[in-house]
Amino acid sequence: MIEQVGTSVTEFRPGDKVIISCVTACLKCDFCRQGKYSHCRRGGWILGYTLDGTQAECARIPHADGSLYRLPPGRDEEAFVMLSDILPTGFECGVLNGGVKPGDTVAIVGSGPVGLAVLLTVQFYSPAAIFMIDIDDNRLATAKAFGATALINSVDGNAAQQIMQLTKGAGVDVAIEAVGLPATFGICQAIIAVGGRLANVGVHGKSVELHMEKLWDRNISLTTRLVDTSTTPMLLKTVESGKLQPGKLVTHRFALNDIMKAYDTFGNAAKEGALKVVLKSGKLI
Amino acid sequence: MTTANVELPPQSIETESPSSTMKALVYHGPGKRAWEDKPLPIIQEPGDAIVRITTSTICGTDLHILKGDLPEVVDGRILGHEGIG
Numbered sequence: 001m002i003e004q005v006g007t008s009v010t011e012f013r014p015g016d017k018v019i020i021s022c023v024t025a026c027l028k029c030d031f032c033r034q035g036k037y038s039h040c041r042r043g044g045w046i047l048g049y050t051l052d053g054t055q056a057e058c059a060r061i062p063h064a065d066g067s068l069y070r071l072p073p074g075r076d077e078e079a080f081v082m083l084s085d086i087l088p089t090g091f092e093c094g095v096l097n098g099g100v101k102p103g104d105t106v107a108i109v110g111s112g113p114v115g116l117a118v119l120l121t122v123q124f125y126s127p128a129a130i131f132m133i134d135i136d137d138n139r140l141a142t143a144k145a146f147g148a149t150a151l152i153n154s155v156d157g158n159a160a161q162q163i164m165q166l167t168k169g170a171g172v173d174v175a176i177e178a179v180g181l182p183a184t185f186g187i188c189q190a191i192i193a194v195g196g197r198l199a200n201v202g203v204h205g206k207s208v209e210l211h212m213e214k215l216w217d218r219n220i221s222l223t224t225r226l227v228d229t230s231t232t233p234m235l236l237k238t239v240e241s242g243k244l245q246p247g248k249l250v251t252h253r254f255a256l257n258d259i260m261k262a263y264d265t266f267g268n269a270a271k272e273g274a275l276k277v278v279l280k281s282g283k284l285i
Numbered sequence: 286m287t288t289a290n291v292e293l294p295p296q297s298i299e300t301e302s303p304s305s306t307m308k309a310l311v312y313h314g315p316g317k318r319a320w321e322d323k324p325l326p327i328i329q330e331p332g333d334a335i336v337r338i339t340t341s342t343i344c345g346t347d348l349h350i351l352k353g354d355l356p357e358v359v360d361g362r363i364l365g366h367e368g369i370g
Contacts, residue, residue: 001337001370008331018336022366026332047366049350049358052326054341055365056309060326064334077340077369084367085344112345180349203346205354256341259310260320263351266343279341 002068009064017071019236020054022047022085023229025066032066038226043067045226054084055259057281069232072240078278079239079247082117086276087235087246089201089227090117090178096231097223098174098199100125105170107131107163108148109187110178111139112269113249113276114201118176119146120244121235127174131166133159133187136270146248160190167193177201182208195219249276256281309363315353323363336370 002016012018024043025032031039038044043063047053052060061067071080095118100106106127108115111134119130132148134140140151152162164171171193177185180202188198189211198220238244252272254262256279266277309323326335344367350358358364 001339002334003337004328004335006328006331006333009334012334017339018334018370020336020366020368020370045366048347048362048364049355049366050362052309052323052363053365054338054363054368054370055343055347056323056338056363057307058326058335058337059363059365059368059370060329061334061336062330063332065332068334068336071369081340081342081367081369084342084369086367114345180345203349203354205349205352256338257308257320259343260318262343263310263318263347267348267351277343279343281337281339 003058005064011065012068012070017073018068019071019080019083020047020059020061021067021069021083021229021232023067023227024061024063025229026063027066035228035230037066037228037230055256055279057256069236072236075240076247078250079245080236081278082246082249082276083232083236083239085227086113086117086249087121087239087244088229088232090114090119091121091231091235092227092229093201093225094118094176094178094199095122095125097225098176098197100127100174102126103128104173105129105131105167105193106174106176107133107172107188107191108143108176108178109133109154109159109184110202111136111143112178115176115178116143116146116249116275117246118178118201119143119148120246123147129166131163131172133163138270138273139275142275154187159187163187163191167191172196174199180204182206189215192218192220198222200224250278251275252277254279310365312350312358312360312362312364314360316351318351318364336368338368338370340369341365342367
């Protein structure tokens with residue numbers, strides 16, 4: 001809950017329960033005026049990056065009026081905390097940038113929390129088929145329960161061939177990369193249909209090969225994006241109504257004091273069967 | 286009781302010390318993290334809010350930071366960009 005606000009904060013007061021957005025927005029600079037909050041001149045993604053973040057007992061949130069959302073009273077914090085990052089990230093960087101339309105075939109590479117957030121929100125647009133690709137059968141089973149129409153385990157390196165078989169050689173209208181590795185980006189390039197869209201979501205730490213010798217005449221588009229959280233107010237309504245149930249992504253709960261153990265669990269996600277690991281203040285009941 | 290002001294119980298001084306610090310998950314370079322004491326945040330700019338966190342989570346991006354994929358993150362940084370408070 002808010003403990004203190006500065007003199008220019010007008011929308012929130014001490015005692016308010018709030019959802020903290022992963023992106024800080026001043027609402028005044030040129031990028032904010034275009035809705036590109038991720039590149040806010042005075043904010044953007046700074047929390048837990050270039051400014052101290054939220055894995056603590058307290059956090060200072062700059063530009064609070066543009067960076068906090070009111071938590072609907074009496075609601076389950078586990079579900080709503082998914083609005084801080086993964087739901088808007090999956091929706092904006094994956095679904096919106098991928099230009100998903102009704103009847104499209106969609107492949108989501110990566111069935112982690114963000115890939116699953118793509119899977120939940122892509123269904124707003126009624127795609128004809130949703131192929132989920134991962135190397136972890138547990139995560140794929142979760143994807144099946146969340147609405148994926150076909151599961152592909154890519155551990156043998158044949159994911160692209162399987163997708164091409166499933167689409168009778170056409171490929172997919174939208175390929176969404178939700179891992180951030182050269183191999184998973186490579187799968188997306190290999191399965192994109194003529195006129196398709198490749199939407200990157202993953203955080204990449206290494207360069208990737210772009211196969212222009214195969215793609216130059218395919219009429220595709222490739223997008224990248226850092227989440228703007230401009231869709232958070234809409235997504236908040238879908239969670240509040242129960243249309244989206246992101247609380248189902250929570251597999252583990254720890255007291256905030258046990259965060260070191262929580263990191264160990266999340267760092268061994270495949271072995272531990274971990275998706276979202278939630279930390280709660282005080283003692284867990 | 287004119288002496289009341291000089292008879293403050295000593296615990297009133299002791300309780301000030303824990304209230305100025307908090308626990309936080311701190312990055313100390315690739316592969317290194319610790320749950321340790323940090324100063325409680327204070328209002329620095331007029332647009333700031335201080336939020337007491339009740340629910341937080343760990344993101345895959347935090348693991349990228351710990352791997353050293355995001356070298357902009359400095360030693361001593363408190364991680365985390367998701368939360369409710």
